[in-house]
Amino acid sequence: MSFFTSLSGMRNAETSLRVIAHNIANAETTGFKRSGAQFADLVATGNNTDPRLTPGIGATLAGITQDFALGPIEQTGRSLDLSINGSGFFMVTDPVSGETSFTRNGRMEVSVTGALQDSFGGALQAFPVDATGAPTSAVPANVIIPMSNAAGAELANISINPRGLVTAAFNDGTTTPIGIVALANFAAPNGLRPVGETRWQASGDSGAPAFGNPGSGSFGQLRSGTLERSNVDLAGEMVSLLAAQRNFQANARAIDTATQITQTVLNLRQ
Structure with missing residues (x-):
């Protein structure tokens, strides 16, 4: 399950990167309004599930919102x-x-x-x-x-x-x-x-x-x-770009760790 959880994180990070790249590409476009990706967590649960033992199963894209704040x-x-x-x-x-x-x-x-x-x-x-x-x-x-x-x-x-x-x-x-x-x-x-x-x-x-x-x-x-002018703040977009990149790397590292644990378990069974 950890593989799919981290995979959802990587997909969301990739979506966030696309949105940020679109904003940066239009930093000089007259009348352009920046967008932002919003995410929500996913939880596997049911009526008989103990809420104290409910695991998360990743994240999903909740929506891409537009910021209509006045530009310069x-x-x-x-x-x-x-x-x-x-x-x-x-x-x-x-x-x-x-x-x-x-x-x-x-x-x-x-x-x-x-x-x-x-x-x-x-x-x-x-x-x-x-x-x-x-x-x-x-x-x-x-x-x-x-x-x-x-x-x-x-x-x-x-x-x-x-x-x-x-x-x-x-x-x-x-x-x-x-x-x-x-x-x-x-x-x-x-x-x-x-x-x-x-x-x-x-x-x-x-x-x-x-x-x-x-x-x-x-x-x-x-x-x-x-x-x-466009209401894109390049400094803010660059910070968001770095955060999305780190998020992608962290999820990739989680998949790598899960792979190593799985391999260790398989070796023990052998």
Whole structure:
């Protein structure tokens, strides 16, 4: 039994090493959130088992949790770079499949069609507004930036204020409000399903998204010209890496010791 107990420890140490390696690999990934492996012990027991004589039979993976703590904010000076100072996720929609994802990576750009999108082509979602900048709908939609205004003046620049209002400025000095960036919150963000590209999708464990404006209620304000860096602490990950390595070595040594004891017992019987 000691062989299987130590084997479970080695498998868990290997899982922990994979999670730590993934964190370290994404230490410079914008909007990345570190993960941590959680384990639970296994016990062989029954109704008639004396609790004072109950042996453990190893450990198992209880889950891999995500840490959504705010990462360092980096100044970029680029108006379409956005970070959220607080809770919330940007909502982007795949233009082909229509699937909605959520991200903390606020590096946005304007496509040739005028769509405001993230680095992977997902269309940023915002609440439509009227000419005064007041929202006209609670249903988010794609952000489309006009390349010129009614007078024919070309687009000069785009600005986004802390409340999420996207404004297009034109060469003739006029401005037009385009929309208010929509943010999403979840009752249990740890239940979000990671899908890669620093994106997550809602699941039964996370609950349905609740939408709102930046700076209102529990939603954080937007910071234009900044990006949120990964929240991975390399020093902490290196310490965890060493601990996982020692854990693996200790379990391997336990298997070696059990092998020696078994061999000794077999020699005695001979």
